[in-house]
Amino acid sequence: MAEIERPAAKRRRISSSVVDMQSTIHKPGTIKINVAGAYIIDHGEDDVSQRSGSNSPTSDPELEEQSYTQHKRDIRLPNHTAVVSHVAADIGGSLAKVVYFSRENGNPESGGRLHFLSFETERIDDCIEYLRVLQSRHKQTNGAKATELSVQATGGGAYKFYDRIKERLGVDVQREDEMGCLIMGLDFFITEIPMEVFTYNDTDPDNAVVYQEARSDVYPYLLVNIGSGVSMVKVSGPSQYQRIGGTSLGGGTLWGLLSLLTGARNFDDMLAMADQGENGSVDLLVGDIYGEGMGYEKIGLSERTIASSFGKVLKRKREAERRAEDGSGLSNGDVNRSKFDGAATGDDEAPQANLIGDGRMFKPEDISRSLLYAISNNIGQIAYLQSEKHDLQRIYFGGSFIRGHHQTIHTLSFAIKFWSKGSKQAFFLRHEGYLGAVGAFLKRRPVKWGRRGSVDAEESPIVER
């Protein structure tokens, strides 16, 4: 996976002056998480899906097959010493994201860290089983008198799988408003976690990624959350927000169409293909319409501007058919010229020749790149137009679609720069897929507020095995 890397020079604990600027989140109705001195820590830079070792329950024989992806960057909370008796899950249309806390090195004085992992929603039972193991570990570590580990749930799946989770785990499942979680999570990352937010501009390739300090003077801003679909949310201040739009052309569209068109089986394969592709073989470019070196510059367009995504496909297919008729061109000459080619008609006997022919004509790499461009450009343009309508200068892109992928980040960033003529800035996050899950984690309202509750420093500390 091509993932944005934090420059080596900056891989350090954040300086104490920055630490001092951080404060403890402590609001009535929300959990007390001490974020003083919080920073990002890479636990496995070379293998994004590796088991995360002793801090994770996955060495447990109860979970033989690993069916999740562990984010390779935890967030260290060196000053949070209290017991945390809840985990959070954000269950979306494609992915279920989990955030949980663990004590560091068995020593309460070392604080702890937040872990981030995701399951495909269709494997929700694996996710629930993972939570069950966390629950049993919690009980084991803290003893029978400890508060039972409860679940904070958000996303559509918090409704769809509510009964199942509650029944399997036998615990309280607290549902949280999806949008509220998203915004609380984003605010947490922006205002509390140094080097979490970054900008991208490859006009200077050596310094394309610029990490940002944590800051709170960011309102109002636009959040563009790209999951299966896309939500756009105007954020006017902490916990002040309004959903202003979105589009159904999102991650689910890219993955769905690419799985049909290229046969690729997972997101990273698709993104790797896109990196190798050349969209000009399927996209109709301005240069294709006007002819080379003629006309397009007069109307202010570049030769490489995409006039029509996939606009070259029908033409190339027909040219190939004509060549086949002439007995030249395709080596497989018996192209099926019936109205439909039978590939999707349920007719077992239909010749597959034409689909094979198509395969030769269009490389999956080119198709992947074209579609990645199309979806990302489109989201970028709609985001810009919404930011204009609502007078917002800063645009944050979150959601599990982005996956730290260079081309995607470049395209979104470029679209904002292009449409705003450089007047607006796109921001990205290193935990972009976990905004809702972190928000749900932070939203925990202690069940026995004011007495022994979800967060209780007097409980016996978790002892890591």
Place this chain on the structure above:
Amino acid sequence: MAEIERPAAKRRRISSSVVDMQSTIHKPGTIKINVAGAYIIDHGEDDVSQRSGSNSPTSDPELEEQSYTQHKRDIRLPNHTAVVSHVAADIGGSLAKVVYFSRENGNPESGGRLHFLSFETERIDDCIEYLRVLQSRHKQTNGAKATELSVQATGGGAYKFYDRIKERLGVDVQREDEMGCLIMGLDFFITEIPMEVFTYNDTDPDNAVVYQEARSDVYPYLLVNIGSGVSMVKVSGPSQYQRIGGTSLGGGTLWGLLSLLTGARNFDDMLAMADQGENGSVDLLVGDIYGEGMGYEKIGLSERTIASSFGKVLKRKREAERRAEDGSGLSNGDVNRSKFDGAATGDDEAPQANLIGDGRMFKPEDISRSLLYAISNNIGQIAYLQSEKHDLQRIYFGGSFIRGHHQTIHTLSFAIKFWSKGSKQAFFLRHEGYLGAVGAFLKRRPVKWGRRGSVDAEESPIVER
């Protein structure tokens, strides 16, 4: 083809009071076309691609095979009696549109009519041959002393094929600015042709289509021209315009992706499939995420709202794979589970089983409807946002993508109504694909302005055979 029909009650010559409101276009630098009393006339309601009889040169043995589509509605110009010595062609990325004038019934006093036809741009030679036949007919009818029939060309192809057209026809080819033609054509249809423009609203199915009188108090407005790609143009007054945006997700994207996904060979097949489809089998709906009857209504979304276009594809493919592993489900059990399925890798030996499996899983009708929705919704949303940014109330949709197709018109119209909360209105045109071609036709600047020229009532009249 499902085409918007003019209600039977209104199929009449337009009343004289309306005729009286029309005036003659007569501006310095443009051709004098007498549009007084102009009206739309259906010449072949049952067969959109039929030969149009004696007014067309296609009965000519020189053009044996018909490679064009004749629009089924001409525009009668009962009061234009002068000879017209030019034709117009708007050559886009996918289609080349031609507009020409013919004298009615061999009698100059009967005026004439404008004909509209289109070729696929890849068959540009057929288009040029058609123009050559028109040219030879013109010479035959008007005699050797008549002004040679010249060509007004616009669109990218006016540059790309300039030399070829000029060489084959041996005449002057005058190139016209694409955007200027588009706007001049649209203004002509809006302000001069009664019943050309219509609105669509199927909340009252019996009166969904409402035709509009010709009117000139329409500025400023937004033109959304949907061809292979999409251009959006702000029009502030006659010939005052500015391109403000567009999107590469247009007609070329729909046709290109559908030809890859369904094997359909032409636009009308694809649209007919979309009419039969059910998008809920491939699109992830809000009801799918939240579970039935739970939650979505709380956040103001309908169960049928599309959360993610094609968002259900990957999930259904994987479910089918698991069923295949279990030995149940797909009758074709040997689903290829390699990373890529070989369909598009150029590997002749790759098993095709998975593609056949896909075919069984996803009906081409459902895929067509989903993609038609996705593209049309997206154009509608961007059009709305641009109209907000530029403070425009009226939105006209033109371009050869629409093809009078109900679902497309419904979706675009609904998107404008939805996003603007009913405050903005979408307008459509019955000659939506010919804005640029008509504009180029009207833009003719006589070569010998003030002397015997392109339009010269003293020339001998065309005698129709």
